Amino acid sequence: MTSKGLFRLLNQERIVFLLTILLFALFTTLLPGFLSANNMLALLRSVAVLGILGVGMLVVVLGRGIDLSMVATMAISVAWALQLVSTGTPLGTALVMGLGFALIMSLITGLLIAYADIPPLFATLAMATFIYGFGRSNLITGTDVVYMPNDIGWIKSLGQGYFLGVPMPVVVALIVAALVWAFLRFTKPGRFIFAIGDNAAAARITAIPVRPMLVTQYVLSGGIAFLAGIITATSVAAMNTRVVNSNMIYDVILVVVLGGVGLSGGRGNVRNVIVGTLLIGVLMNGMTIMDIQYTVQNVIKSLILLLAIVADSILNPRDEQTGQQGDI
């Protein structure tokens, strides 16, 4: 194979994967202790929540949508559930209520997008504002941070436990990834999502229930956000609702898109998200070991991301003729 043909093989996913390996090798040689089992597990654990959220986002992005309300849903639903537990509600009921809240909110988002034709970017943005505001004013009393009662029960092990020596968050993330992969790969609704993302109009005239499917996507991402929130909360024994105002949602999008999932829908799979998550994990972990200041870490992280998408665009230039209109 010629070198040109070899370059052709490089798409964004592979570039990012190569970068990850490169960085991994670099850190392994430069940083003592990087390769240790403990550090590896810590690395995975640090990005588990990001990975779970990324998988949820993937489901939406595949159908040519975007869900900016994930972090708000996650924070408010879980904070409310924790508060319910601390005010005496049984754990099971509290969890069901929290999950119910997340699902209802994402159902509303889905309905707004699918049936009211509000652009996803905007609908989820407004819903994020609404969910946060509603939660803060009507659900959560007291301060921004809701602490987990120490005697909360079995759920604590989700964030702090281990399974065969692997931290539970990583296990949960893997399970979620596997389930979503199987859903997208083997079930009819999963295939429908790809079809809708590829060409919604064509999907509609082939009798795919486009609107119900769109709603399903957002409900799925809402449910996954709740799960991610449970893991976050049980890991650090609290849920800080101010996370809604942070850059976290941008990180989630980066994880998804970095691995080569197309924001215009229909392109990508769980594998891409895993690749993206790993790069971020390796990068953050290495830089933390090197004791690089947080803001500098952000700059380096972003520059590497930029490098990845520029490389992709140079290797696979987008054609003016085939570019999709309205694809931002």
Added chain:
Amino acid sequence: MARAGTLARLRYRFIPDHVIGEILSKKWIDNAIPFLVLVVVIAAFGMLLPNFFSAGNLSMTGRQLGEFALVCLAMMTVIIVGGIDLSVGSNFALGNFTALALLNLAGWPVWAAIPATVLVCGSVGLVNGLLIGFLRLRAFLTTLVTLIIVRAIVDMLLLKYAQAMSMSFFDDPFWDLVGMGDVLGLPFSFAVLVVVALVGHILITRSRPGWRAMAIGGSRRSAHNIGLPVRGIVCSAYTISGMLCGLAGVLYAARLSGAGSDTGMGLEIMALTAAVLGGNSLGGGRGSVVKALIGAVIVLVMTNGVLRLGLNSGSGPMVLGLTLLFAVFIDVRWLKNRDKLLNKVYVSPTLVEMPEPRSTSEGAFAVNDRLADVEIIGLGEIESPEDVILDEDDILYTGTRHGDIVRFFPPDYKRHEVFAHVGGSPLGMSFDRDKNLVVCIGGMGLYKVAPDGTVSKMTDETNRSPLSVVDDSRLRLADDCDITPDGKVYFSEATVRYEMHDWPVDALESRGNGRIICHDPATGKTHTVVRKLVFPNGVCTARDGQSVLFAESWGCRINRLWVSGPKAGKVEVVVDRLPGYPDNINRASDGTYWCAIMGMRSPALDVALRMPGFRRRMSRRIAPDQWLYPNLNIGCVIRFNDQGEVLESLWDRGAKNHPMITSMREHKGWLYLGGITNNRIGRVRLKDADPTWSAWSDYWGKRA
């Protein structure tokens, strides 16, 4: 027979139904919903907050608006070309920091610091532009990354210099003016916004770069294929966006003189919200400065207002989120259904009470077979010869629907050539004194073809009626023309509401949508003479030279318009109660006039004309090909005199040879016939006519 009541007559006379459709078809109606939201929001907070309209609050809001709206304009600029700029918030913070650092730490003078800041932020925009425009990265992702990078850089700089900056204090009268002063009674930043908005509006709506940007947003591929420099324009849009953010940052720095890590935090979301709320559509091609400003005011008033209402923490965002969702929901619905609504209401039939037609079984209109032996010219070689005309050399000219003027040569009219290609749809024709052919071109206006075949435009516009919603300054359907002895061209425009191919819909309305226009070649001026005519069609200068005769097709009458003399400007009816729809009128050799009747009235349509509600329902509920239309399958030629007496009529009873007639010309003992749906020209010999008479010499005197 059903007669409309007085009430119905008054209702159709005074309630202008058609205006609704015309307003809906206007481009500015796009902003109706955002504007309504704006009014409601201001009214609501004006009532809820006691001192909302106080001078102090307005001045404060004005300053904030100056900064925020500049950022919204930045967002709008990139949205128009089909992109998005999430880095505006960080860039704004960078601008704020740069301005303060240059003034406080580097000790630059204000006049140098402001442009420098704008350039610094512009360079961030340039980076975005190079990546997105030239390397074709995805806008969302790229600006997301620059958002994080710039934010991190600002944070790093703040860590290093924040303390030093807070120690020093910059004092300069101009800087104080920027921050706290007024210009012409307006807060400084608001005045800056006004200037930027005006320049931006003119650039976008009236300049080449603006149009190109809109074209790219509308369809980047098409813009690329017609050869626009797509990449360069996209790149400059991001650069401009960056510079606007820098400007906003400067104003913010002058007002607050402080740099914190939360400066501009979440500003990209607010600006995006404002831009979308104002009606700029993500994906490009639809947007304007006004839209961005409306959105900016709504968002700013709401966020400030909710804050000042002092609700418990969280209620503010909740109300904000709900309102935004609601506003966008209404806007989306409105946009989606506007065209449907427009389709439903644009056609607005009016009440017409047609008088009883003259009988066609006896008298001058009695059906006969005088057109049965018409000779056929150019069968299958021309399409839609609406009008025919002959010059002094007996050459026969006609227009075709392909936009050509074709001419046939005597004596047998077998040979033909394309005399001139004009475009549009050539309709009525006349020769002026210098033997130029003056042609009404449907869809284009009034044109002149010189004897050597050169085409030149005479006019394609007239004065706009002051109260007309539809822009009636352009000529949509110039129909027939004639020239008075003083050289002025009088021509009819059949309708100002429809394009030429929609003439049947105008018939369905039967409102006075047409007009007679006068063009004076001596001065080059065009003005409308008579308005509100029911499909004015044929025009012919009367023998006295002081008046022109014109036909109102759907009114089934022929009128006289006095153009000079004591009765100048008056319109009077010459022939009415015609049994069909009159079309072109031309002179006959014996001092009378020929008029083509292009189609015959039918009792069903006459009844329908008295029932506007019925016609409206018809236009809304059933497919256009099933509507009741004027019957254009058969017609005739009539001859009438100045007194309005109809003298004779020529029919083709068998409807085989030449039933459809829109025009006729007498020339040297022959009558030449044109018909807009025909593929031929006909001619028939006139028995008693003067065999030497030609129209040109009748108009302009014998050949020298």
